[in-house]
Amino acid sequence: MYGYAGxxxxxxxxxxxxxxxxxxxxYAKKYIGGIGLGMRLWLDHSQAGVEPLSPENPxxxxxxxxxxxxxxxxxxxHAFVAKSPQSYGIGESKSHGSFxxxxxxxxxxxxxxxxxxxxxVYVWIDDDSVQILDASHLWGxxxxxxxxxxxxxxxxxxxxxxxxxxxxxxxxxxxCIINEKTRAAGRCGMGAVMGSKNLKAIALRGTKDIxxxxxxxxxxxxxxxxxxxxxxxxxxxxxxxxxxxxxxxxALHCMPTRNYTNAYFEGAEKVSGExxxxxxxxxxxxCSSCAMRCEHICVVNExxxxxxMARVEYEPLxxxxxxxxxxxxxxxxxxxxxxxxxxMDSISAGVIVGFAMDCYENSILTKEDMDGVEARFGSxxxxxxxxxxxxxxxGIGDILAEGVKFAxxxxxxxxxxxxxxxxxxxxxxxxxxxxKTAALGFAVSFRGADHNRHGAYAFDVKGKVNRLKAEKGRxxxxxxxxxxxxxxxxxxxxxxxxxTYYKEFEDLSKVYTLITGFETxxxxxxxxxxRINNLARVINTREGLGRKxxxxxxxxxxxxxPDEGPAKGAYVTQEExxxxxxxxxxxxxxxxDGIPTPEKLKxxxxxxxxxxxxxxxxxx
Amino acid sequence: MVKIHERKFVSADPDKCVGCQVxxxxxxxxxxxxxxxxxxxxxxxxxxxxxxxxxxxxxxxxPPCVAACPRDALxxxxxxxxxxxxxxxxNGCGWCIEACDYGAISLHPEKKVVFVCDLxxxxxxxxxxxxxxxxxxxxxxxxxxxxQKARITATKKLFxxxxxxAPPT
Numbered sequence: 001m002y003g004y005a006g007x008x009x010x011x012x013x014x015x016x017x018x019x020x021x022x023x024x025x026x027y028a029k030k031y032i033g034g035i036g037l038g039m040r041l042w043l044d045h046s047q048a049g050v051e052p053l054s055p056e057n058p059x060x061x062x063x064x065x066x067x068x069x070x071x072x073x074x075x076x077x078h079a080f081v082a083k084s085p086q087s088y089g090i091g092e093s094k095s096h097g098s099f100x101x102x103x104x105x106x107x108x109x110x111x112x113x114x115x116x117x118x119x120x121v122y123v124w125i126d127d128d129s130v131q132i133l134d135a136s137h138l139w140g141x142x143x144x145x146x147x148x149x150x151x152x153x154x155x156x157x158x159x160x161x162x163x164x165x166x167x168x169x170x171x172x173x174x175x176c177i178i179n180e181k182t183r184a185a186g187r188c189g190m191g192a193v194m195g196s197k198n199l200k201a202i203a204l205r206g207t208k209d210i211x212x213x214x215x216x217x218x219x220x221x222x223x224x225x226x227x228x229x230x231x232x233x234x235x236x237x238x239x240x241x242x243x244x245x246x247x248x249x250x251a252l253h254c255m256p257t258r259n260y261t262n263a264y265f266e267g268a269e270k271v272s273g274e275x276x277x278x279x280x281x282x283x284x285x286x287c288s289s290c291a292m293r294c295e296h297i298c299v300v301n302e303x304x305x306x307x308x309m310a311r312v313e314y315e316p317l318x319x320x321x322x323x324x325x326x327x328x329x330x331x332x333x334x335x336x337x338x339x340x341x342x343x344m345d346s347i348s349a350g351v352i353v354g355f356a357m358d359c360y361e362n363s364i365l366t367k368e369d370m371d372g373v374e375a376r377f378g379s380x381x382x383x384x385x386x387x388x389x390x391x392x393x394x395g396i397g398d399i400l401a402e403g404v405k406f407a408x409x410x411x412x413x414x415x416x417x418x419x420x421x422x423x424x425x426x427x428x429x430x431x432x433x434x435x436k437t438a439a440l441g442f443a444v445s446f447r448g449a450d451h452n453r454h455g456a457y458a459f460d461v462k463g464k465v466n467r468l469k470a471e472k473g474r475x476x477x478x479x480x481x482x483x484x485x486x487x488x489x490x491x492x493x494x495x496x497x498x499x500t501y502y503k504e505f506e507d508l509s510k511v512y513t514l515i516t517g518f519e520t521x522x523x524x525x526x527x528x529x530x531r532i533n534n535l536a537r538v539i540n541t542r543e544g545l546g547r548k549x550x551x552x553x554x555x556x557x558x559x560x561x562p563d564e565g566p567a568k569g570a571y572v573t574q575e576e577x578x579x580x581x582x583x584x585x586x587x588x589x590x591x592x593d594g595i596p597t598p599e600k601l602k603x604x605x606x607x608x609x610x611x612x613x614x615x616x617x618x619x620x
Numbered sequence: 621m622v623k624i625h626e627r628k629f630v631s632a633d634p635d636k637c638v639g640c641q642v643x644x645x646x647x648x649x650x651x652x653x654x655x656x657x658x659x660x661x662x663x664x665x666x667x668x669x670x671x672x673x674x675x676x677x678x679x680x681x682x683p684p685c686v687a688a689c690p691r692d693a694l695x696x697x698x699x700x701x702x703x704x705x706x707x708x709x710x711n712g713c714g715w716c717i718e719a720c721d722y723g724a725i726s727l728h729p730e731k732k733v734v735f736v737c738d739l740x741x742x743x744x745x746x747x748x749x750x751x752x753x754x755x756x757x758x759x760x761x762x763x764x765x766x767x768q769k770a771r772i773t774a775t776k777k778l779f780x781x782x783x784x785x786a787p788p789t
Contacts, residue, residue: 068655070642070645070646070649075641075645075655158657181668181669182669208656209652209654209659210654210655210656215649215653226754230754282670283638283669283672284638285638285640285669285670286754288640288641290640290642290754291640293755295669297669297670299670309669311669
């Protein structure tokens with residue numbers, strides 16, 4: 001098989017046994033790789049209702065067919081899949097760098113971690129040799145320190161490592177898995193799942209050859225994409241980077257500020273992408289095989305946070321900055337660095353701090369509750385202290401480490417109205433009150449609140465629709481773009497490169513065909529994307545999620561935007577949400593309860609999953 | 621012996637190199653029809669996110685790799701200065717690898733003989749890494765051109781003010 005290593009590695013951490021299973025070619029064709037293949041493997045190896053932080057929740061690491069090749073941005077991705085300790089539905093998170101390419105060269109399309117090790121361990125995959133090694137000396141270390149120590153003790157600089165930090169060890173629900181020091185599989189708490197298995201790190205060395213089915217045409221196509229990546233479709237990522245969004249969103253009044261109290265931040269100029277690049281961006285670097293490079297490495301050269309260094313993108317900048325009312329980029333960079341140190345999703349971390357500040361401002365949490373921290377909106381000192389407390393699960397940090405949904409359940413006193421999440425996953429930097437296509441995309445996203453499952457905000461922000469209006473037709477728009485996004489995450493290619501696929505499914509199917517040799521038409525490619533979205537929904541249905549979970553955060557539905565300007569008064573009513581959901585479910589061919597129908601599954605070639613939905617449809 | 625202006629080698633500009641490894645992929649593909657950095661004649665080092673550089677053979681004068689080989693398996697080309705490996709003589713002992721200050725010569729994982737950049741001698745358009753580098757960080761240069769570039773950069777820095785008022789050239 002081209003594009004695939006053809007093998008799946010199982011590692012049972014309870015027994016220490018490992019075994020290899022050949023990759024089922026039908027699965028490769030149906031689910032591509034990455035999150036598609038990963039979710040299917042997770043479904044096959046888990047029981048309904050499994051507790052996310054129990055040994056019975058397998059953690060799947062998967063690469064896609066582009067991994068290991070020179071395909072621009074494609075060579076380098078990997079995905080983690082498991083049940084999320086935040087959403088209790090399917091969790092998935094991708095990262096880039098050079099880790100995925102190494103796994104493919106080691107000869108695996110996916111690795112499934114089962115069970116739980118008795119003591120802290122790390123797994124060392126050296127081509128065909130797989131060892132489970134003691135990690136007691138790594139426990140408590142940051143992912144970067146862990147990586148350095150492992151490279152040193154295994155004696156090879158080119159070994160690639162993905163690790164959890166102290167937060168993952170302590171089962172912080174927003175813990176992430178970091179590879180190559182600055183790259184995170186951030187969302188959905190995959191680091192907590194890894195920590196629950198006592199698995200500190202995965203170290204890889206792959207020496208095997210990778211080739212493709214049609215090399216000459218493939219290289220021609222690579223060259224064409226190198227040219228496309230020099231063009232307008234990637235300009236933003238190559239220049240200011242995603243932090244360009246700060247001033248754009250602020251002008252549209254769609255930047256949630258101070259825990260969704262406002263949609264406009266008066267301090268935006270002080271945390272703009274322009275200023276970030278002028279003062280702090282020291283170097284822009286690239287992942288393995290990338291021809292556009294985007295990673296803005298930012299360094300603080302003076303002041304209280306002197307020496308802090310982190311990669312900065314819009315989302316973490318927004319979460320640690322405007323969402324907490326903080327207007328200092330040095331504090332944002334420090335906050336990001338701390339999130340990398342403890343191994344936490346910096347988007348969720350910022351949203352949780354914003355939530356805690358809101359609780360403090362509303363006297364739900366007192367200074368005493370906060371361990372003496374004056375958690376006013378805008379306090380950069382409080383931001384930094386609360387991130388540290390969360391990473392250590394110390395004092396109030398122990399409650400905040402649960403994520404806003406579960407923290408609010410513990411705090412009570414109406415704090416659930418301040419907890420801005422969907423399916424337990426914290427919101428991201430798009431004010432859904434005035435971006436109603438995005439609101440639908442976020443509500444139905446199978447991994448909880450997220451912009452990266454659909455990118456539906458683009459229709460609103462770019463003015464392709466009336467963003468303040470909920471109307472029929474948005475369902476199909478969200479469905480269509482979701483079907484592209486699942487392909488992107490399964491191949492795996494980088495979302496920042498999506499604009500270079502001018503002909504969308506035609507380009508995507510061509511890449512897939514040239515690499516794998518499986519002749520695939522654009523329509524067949526689209527079907528794969530649709531199939532993977534349905535697969536995710538079937539999993540969530542099995543785990544008990546449904547229409548009630550396709551909700552929006554409290555403030556989005558109850559607190560109209562107060563700021564004078566283009567979005568004043570905007571919010572989403574229950575009627576609007578119902579209209580959007582009905583429209584989306586209809587476009588998807590699902591029941592009114594949001595369950596995929598047996599007919600739909602049949603059409604997508606997933607007959608074997610029909611019993612899961614039939615049981616739920618009968619109940620509903 | 622090859623003249624100073626003819627002895628060209630591949631050099632990376634550290635300010636431009638982003639560590640993307642495209643050079644490794646295309647080198648391994650060109651020479652061995654595989655996407656495998658272990659078979660690339662050029663390798664990328666990322667010391668930390670800010671420090672990235674790809675490195676290959678610099679065609680030294682009196683190359684220490686040649687001097688170090690106990691089996692006389694290595695010679696330097698009279699024509700262009702590249703290091704030639706006699707694969708029949710090489711037994712993979714690694715003395716040349718130790719002798720090279722730049723890590724530019726490596727042991728082939730399967731053939732168990734050393735390999736090193738040959739400037740893509742079979743390619744009419746020259747070294748493929750230079751052609752494919754998305755950042756234009758790689759260049760086929762002589763030592764003299766590198767010195768010229770450094771001198772010009774230094775002079776520009778020293779005379780920043782003067783250049784602002786200088787007439788356009």
